Amino acid sequence: MENIFNKWRESLKKTRDVTFGKIATYFGATEINDESWDRLEELLIQADVGVKTTLDLIFVAQQIVDREGLTKTEQLKSVLKDEMSKLIVQPEEPDLDTHKPTVIMVAGVNGSGKTTSIGKLAARYKKMGKSVLLVAADTYRAAAIDQLVVWAKRVDVPIITSQQDSDPGAVTYDGIKAAIARNIDVVLIDTAGRLHTRFNLMEEIKKVHRVAGKALEGAPHYSWIVLDSTTGQNGLHQAEAFSKAVQLNGAILAKLDTSAKGGMVFGIREQIGLPVIYAGLGEKVEDLELFDRANFIEGIFADVNGSK
């Protein structure tokens, strides 16, 4: 367990250094006063927690501080950590046993980390003993198909592709049918993030979603949006747009290791109602973890010496 905490702590270094670490050091043994509240508000907003979520957090923390007669900023820090923890749902590993195959569609804007996350998920599920098949439904760029092929080879799983510019719906259909024929456990569908207009992108996502259901009733069983953590609150607006097009049921937060805006995690459930299921903590195949609420909170607040 120590190792996994270290991994989270390492990956959260930027978020900690730029923002939450300041809360951790600022809130020492001093008395709580108006200035501490102002400073806290400022730091949380800087940390990309979002204005609404920040104000809600401060409101609740003020009530607790008053009710319990707390006077030290250190005590306030502990209240804050508890309240922030409540904003995050601890996810469980998705159920991959009920449906065969379990179909997972991955969406998100360009460059957010979809293809990389799919490669990592394929490796993860394979390690769990599942057979996996990838579907390259991002047919707009030859490079996108090639990139997924590279992942399929690396992880050693089959992949269904089609020609560049062919219909993403058709390859989705073929992919799911192939998975059924081959008795595969998990299908991961990579979709395009880059289209001429946003309208087309949304229409295409809807189509892939719909066609998946035609190939297998009830599919896709999971539709996840990949958010680039470095985009902070902007990422939440993207997620809102995608949720209007298709029913999403979770988010993957990629690039937490290169982001200083890890605070966006707190707004994801409050603002768009989605649990964060996985976190990308690096570029390597093993750098995808089930989102861990406790390690996340401890990781962002840990001080330089690693104490909590």
Ligand SMILES: Nc1nc2c(ncn2[C@@H]2O[C@H](COP(=O)(O)OP(=O)(O)OP(=O)(O)O)[C@@H](O)[C@H]2O)c(=O)[nH]1
């Ligand atoms: N450090 C780090 N880099 C990541 C992570 N996830 C993805 N990346 C990098 O982000 C870049 C974009 O990732 P892709 O997986 O190609 O993103 P995409 O959403 O498929 O992009 P498009 O297909 O162009 O829409 C690549 O250089 C990845 O290596 C992560 O968790 N940590």
Ligand SMILES: [Mg+2]
């Ligand atoms: Mg891609």
